[in-house]
Amino acid sequence: MRRYEDRKNSQKKVYHKDRFRTAPCISREEVKEKSAFYLHVSKLKKIVDIKEYYIELDQLVIWVDKDDIFKAVSAMKEVGYENLSELSAVDFLASKNGFEIFYQFLSMQSHCRARVKCFLPKGEKLESVESIYKSANWAEREMYDMFGIICLNHPNLKRILMPDDWHGHPLLKSYPLHGDEAAKWYEIDKIFGKEYREVVGEEQRDSSRTNEEDTKNFARINHEVPYMMPKSDEPTGQEYQEDGGIAIVKKIKKEDSKIIEGRR
Numbered sequence: 372m373r374r375y376e377d378r379k380n381s382q383k384k385v386y387h388k389d390r391f392r393t394a395p396c397i398s399r400e401e402v403k404e405k406s407a408f409y410l411h412v413s414k415l416k417k418i419v420d421i422k423e424y425y426i427e428l429d430q431l432v433i434w435v436d437k438d439d440i441f442k443a444v445s446a447m448k449e450v451g452y453e454n455l456s457e458l459s460a461v462d463f464l465a466s467k468n469g470f471e472i473f474y475q476f477l478s479m480q481s482h483c484r485a486r487v488k489c490f491l492p493k494g495e496k497l498e499s500v501e502s503i504y505k506s507a508n509w510a511e512r513e514m515y516d517m518f519g520i521i522c523l524n525h526p527n528l529k530r531i532l533m534p535d536d537w538h539g540h541p542l543l544k545s546y547p548l549h550g551d552e553a554a555k556w557y558e559i560d561k562i563f564g565k566e567y568r569e570v571v572g573e574e575q576r577d578s579s580r581t582n583e584e585d586t587k588n589f590a591r592i593n594h595e596v597p598y599m600m601p602k603s604d605e606p607t608g609q610e611y612q613e614d615g616g617i618a619i620v621k622k623i624k625k626e627d628s629k630i631i632e633g634r635r
Contacts, residue, residue: 379465380544400426407481411450418446431485437472441498443487444474448503452476452485455504458511460491460518462544468493470520474500491520499525517542549576 402408402424408431412424415433419442423434435443444455454477461471469492476485491497499522501507511522512531519540522528530537538553539546549555559571581589587599595607 381547382544397427399432402426402431407483408485411481411483411485414450415443415446418449419443429484431483433485433487435487435489437489437491437495437497440472440474440487440489441500441503443489444500445503447474447476447485447487450478451480452478452483454479455500455506455510458500458507458514460514460520462518462542464493465544469495470518472497472520496521496523498523499528501525516540519543 402412408426411431412421412433415421419435419439421433421435425432433443455474456477457473457475459473461473463469463471467490469490472489472491474487476487477483478485497520499507499511501511501522502524508526509531511525512528514520515522515528516530516532517540529535533541534557537557539551541550555574555576556565556568558574559565559568563571583589583591584602586596586602591602593606594603596603
C-alpha cells in the first residue's frame with residue numbers, strides 16, 4: 372500500500388511532539404481608553420469600516436474587509452503610521468479556502484506598532500497599496516511570487532525571487548519542501564534540455580546527506596586524502612595546533628580529549 376502523504380500541507384513535518392503539551396494561546400486585550408491606540412482607532416473608524424480590533428503582543432490589530440484594504444492602508448498613513456515595514460500572507464487554503472493577508476505598520480512619532488489584516492478567498496485579488504507606501508512594491512511582488520496572490524494596479528507585478536518561468540509558488544503549504552519535479556530538474560532542463568536528465572542525474576537537494584566516497588565535497592576525520600583523490604583507510608595524523616603552539620593559548624593534547632556519546 373502506498374504511504375499516505377498530506378497533499379494539502381506537504382510542508383508539515385513533525386519530528387517530535389509532546390502529547391501532553393498544550394500550545395500557548397496569545398492573549399488578546401481590549402484597547403484602553405485615552406491610550407494612543409484608542410485615539411488611532413477612533414480616527415480610523417471615521418474613514419473605514421473596522422470589523423474587529425484588539426491588542427495582541429502590545430500591537431494594535433485591525434481587521435477589515437478585503438475590498439476596503441486600500442482605504443484602510445491609506446487611513447493608517449493619515450493617522451500617523453509613516454512606515455509600512457512588511458506585508459505578506461499566510462496559507463489557510465486547506466482549512467479556510469483562502470489567505471490571511473497582513474500589513475505591518477510603525478509609527479515613529481507615537482512609538483506604536485499596528486497590523487491591518489484581511490481575509491482573501493481563493494482566486495480573488497487585492498488592490499495594490501504601492502501608490503501609498505513605496506515599500507509595498509517589492510513586498511507585493513514577493514507575495515505574488517511565493518503565494519500567487521495578484522495585486523491589482525501594481526506597476527511591475529512579476530516574480531522577484533524565483534525565475535520568471537518557475538512552476539508553482541514555494542510558500543504554499545501544498546508545495547513540497549524539497550520542490551516538485553519541475554524544481555528538481557529546472558537547471559538541467561533550462562541549460563541542457565530534458566533529454567540530458569539521465570546523463571547528468573538528479574540534483575542533490577538533501578542538505579544533511581554525506582558520502583564517504585566523495586572526496587571532493589567531504590573529508591573523513593583521521594582518514595583525510597588530497598582533494599578528489601581516492602579514499603584511503605590508512606589513518607592520518609590530526610593535530611589541534613601547530614607544533615610550535617601559540618604563546619597565550621594552552622597546548623591542547625589529543626589524548627586529553629573526550630568523545631561525547633550521549634547527553635547528560
